[in-house]
Amino acid sequence: MDKITGSMETLSALQITSDMEGLDAECKTILYAKEVLAIILQEVAEEYKGYSRREIMEFIEDDSLSQAKEVSTGRTNTQIRGGNAEFIQLNEKVSYFDFVFRIRNPRLSNSRVTVNLHVDIEPQKTYRPGYPVEKRGIYYLARRIASQLTLATEQTDYGTLEKCYSIWICRDDIPVRERYSISFYEITNSHNIGYCTTDKENYDLMKLVIIRLGQNEFHGKEEDEGYHLLRFLNAVMYPHKEDFMDIVSDYIDFSENKELWQEVNTMSGLGQSILEEGREQGIEQGIEQGIEQGIEQGIEQGIEQGIHALVMDHLEEKIPREKSIVKLQRHFGLSREKAELYYEKYAL
Numbered sequence: 001m002d003k004i005t006g007s008m009e010t011l012s013a014l015q016i017t018s019d020m021e022g023l024d025a026e027c028k029t030i031l032y033a034k035e036v037l038a039i040i041l042q043e044v045a046e047e048y049k050g051y052s053r054r055e056i057m058e059f060i061e062d063d064s065l066s067q068a069k070e071v072s073t074g075r076t077n078t079q080i081r082g083g084n085a086e087f088i089q090l091n092e093k094v095s096y097f098d099f100v101f102r103i104r105n106p107r108l109s110n111s112r113v114t115v116n117l118h119v120d121i122e123p124q125k126t127y128r129p130g131y132p133v134e135k136r137g138i139y140y141l142a143r144r145i146a147s148q149l150t151l152a153t154e155q156t157d158y159g160t161l162e163k164c165y166s167i168w169i170c171r172d173d174i175p176v177r178e179r180y181s182i183s184f185y186e187i188t189n190s191h192n193i194g195y196c197t198t199d200k201e202n203y204d205l206m207k208l209v210i211i212r213l214g215q216n217e218f219h220g221k222e223e224d225e226g227y228h229l230l231r232f233l234n235a236v237m238y239p240h241k242e243d244f245m246d247i248v249s250d251y252i253d254f255s256e257n258k259e260l261w262q263e264v265n266t267m268s269g270l271g272q273s274i275l276e277e278g279r280e281q282g283i284e285q286g287i288e289q290g291i292e293q294g295i296e297q298g299i300e301q302g303i304e305q306g307i308h309a310l311v312m313d314h315l316e317e318k319i320p321r322e323k324s325i326v327k328l329q330r331h332f333g334l335s336r337e338k339a340e341l342y343y344e345k346y347a348l
Contacts, residue, residue, distance in 0.1 A: 028123060031099075039053060039229065044209045060101065098120070121167050123237070138185070161205060172215060183210045213233060228251070
């Protein structure tokens with residue numbers, strides 16, 4: 001029974017972490033809701049420390065709200081866009097940011113001037129796609145910076161460049177020691193020779209955030225830094241888990257967005273159906289393996305019982321040892337060494 005259970009668990013894990021297009025699409029729908037973006041930014045962007053999630057949602061620029069891209073007919077669209085998510089350069093392939101938007105930077109904005117942050121969210125199934133995601137993230141940041149200037153001329157005002165965030169949420173293939181970790185990479189003034197008073201805002205233009213989850217259960221402590229973000233994203237990226245709805249409801253007030261609640265419910269139901277399907281297939285496979293193993297074990301036991309009976313008969317009839325060993329070899333297809341071992345085992 002242990003072997004059957006083990007097979008079931010293994011197959012279930014494979015089912016859940018395989019390419020589940022429907023579930024992944026629903027996952028992205030939830031990730032791109034303003035309520036969820038506010039949770040992420042509150043935890044990883046220093047510009048929003050001390051601000052409530054409601055305030056962060058209000059910082060999102062109105063003209064970055066997409067009315068053209070419906071999730072599905074009948075749904076109120078709460079997704080955001082941030083200009084063109086595509087960038088093209090001569091002799092390069094077309095690349096796409098997964099999801100970009102603009103949001104007000106409250107530290108640098110005032111009643112007369114609005115300064116934005118440009119945010120790129122990149123949910124990833126695997127942390128190991130064949131190249132370091134850190135390098136790809138830095139490349140994306142560089143392109144987001146460059147995209148703010150249509151064409152560099154002598155009149156170009158580089159002072160208008162605004163800070164960019166690239167936030168990568170990696171779900172699977174995380175080394176055990178790195179699971180449930182968050183890394184931050186940014187431009188810093190690391191060394192000065194002589195007196196220098198450069199303002200941070202003049203070079204603080206890029207920040208890469210790598211969030212690593214994991215297939216195992218999250219058992220962080222509430223007092224740990226990053227606990228709430230990792231707990232929340234672990235639920236969203238693995239919606240098949242039983243406590244998915246309870247955890248998500250701890251962070252999102254659905255009373256003001258019934259459509260989002262429906263989307264989360266759909267996502268939870270899809271996750272559970274995939275889990276149940278995996279379990280059923282696992283049980284079937286486990287039973288088949290159990291039957292095959294039982295037959296093999298039965299044959300082995302039957303052969304051993306036959307060997308035991310033959311040796312005991314020969315001993316009772318006082319047949320010489322050498323003749324008994326030859327008979328064991330011929331009758332049961334044993335090697336000389338095996339036949340001798342069996343004879344010694346039962347002749348004692």
